[in-house]
Amino acid sequence: GAVVSQHPSRVICKSGTSVKIECRSLDFQATTMFWYRQFPKKSLMLMATSNEGSKATYEQGVEKDKFLINHASLTLSTLTVTSAHPEDSSFYICSANTGAGELFFGEGSRLTVL
Amino acid sequence: GEDVEQSLFLSVREGDSSVINCTYTDSSSTYLYWYKQEPGAGLQLLTYIFSNMDMKQDQRLTVLLNKKDKHLSLRIADTQTGDSAIYFCAEFAKGKSTFGDGTTLTVKP
Numbered sequence: 249g250a251v252v253s254q255h256p257s258r259v260i261c262k263s264g265t266s267v268k269i270e271c272r273s274l275d276f277q278a279t280t281m282f283w284y285r286q287f288p289k290k291s292l293m294l295m296a297t298s299n300e301g302s303k304a305t306y307e308q309g310v311e312k313d314k315f316l317i318n319h320a321s322l323t324l325s326t327l328t329v330t331s332a333h334p335e336d337s338s339f340y341i342c343s344a345n346t347g348a349g350e351l352f353f354g355e356g357s358r359l360t361v362l
Numbered sequence: 363g364e365d366v367e368q369s370l371f372l373s374v375r376e377g378d379s380s381v382i383n384c385t386y387t388d389s390s391s392t393y394l395y396w397y398k399q400e401p402g403a404g405l406q407l408l409t410y411i412f413s414n415m416d417m418k419q420d421q422r423l424t425v426l427l428n429k430k431d432k433h434l435s436l437r438i439a440d441t442q443t444g445d446s447a448i449y450f451c452a453e454f455a456k457g458k459s460t461f462g463d464g465t466t467l468t469v470k471p
Binding site: 254282290358 | 393395397404405406407410450452454457458460461462464
């Protein structure tokens with residue numbers, strides 16, 4: 249199947265710093281990518297829908313200024329967690345829509361904020 | 363609002379069939395998915411079904427969709443210990459996906 253790559257897979261940062269996570273579709277173009285957050289032993293919570301060339305659409309309760317999303321090209325979307333705090337520690341996962349009904353996920357990025 | 367529900371746990375013996383059930387509420391769902399997640403890993407797309415289909419088979423996996431009852435199931439034939447994982451049901455509707463809380467499948471030798 250199609251491959252979606254996330255980087256970094258793990259990141260540890262100090263409180264107050266910003267962290268950028270990349271999501272790439274390696275063998276297809278994705279006009280739409282999605283960012284999720286997963287808490288331990290919980291399901292995925294959709295944070296935002298990222299559309300190439302336009303502003304992301306955030307779900308209710310997700311702070312736009314906190315979680316900056318940029319979809320600069322058809323194969324790359326980035327999530328920047330700004331001024332990270334310990335409560336932002338989580339597993340962040342992206343997915344990309346092939347346009348043919350398939351939704352592929354990256355391997356996830358585990359963020360730990362000290 | 364949109365809601366996807368699954369039972370939280372399922373335990374089977376190796377070699378038996380596993381059936382994981384899911385219900386959803388959004389009748390405008392276009393695609394319904396099953397994903398597998400192993401500890402510490404991302405989600406692996408197992409299979410998906412378009413909403414105008416009622417069954418899809420792929421090797422050991424059989425997906426059944428009852429659109430009238432908004433019920434989706436995943437059957438794993440000849441379940442192996444390597445199938446132990448969390449299985450998520452998801453729907454794609456109105457341009458976004460909604461996930462169930464996942465079913466933890468435990469396969470006992």
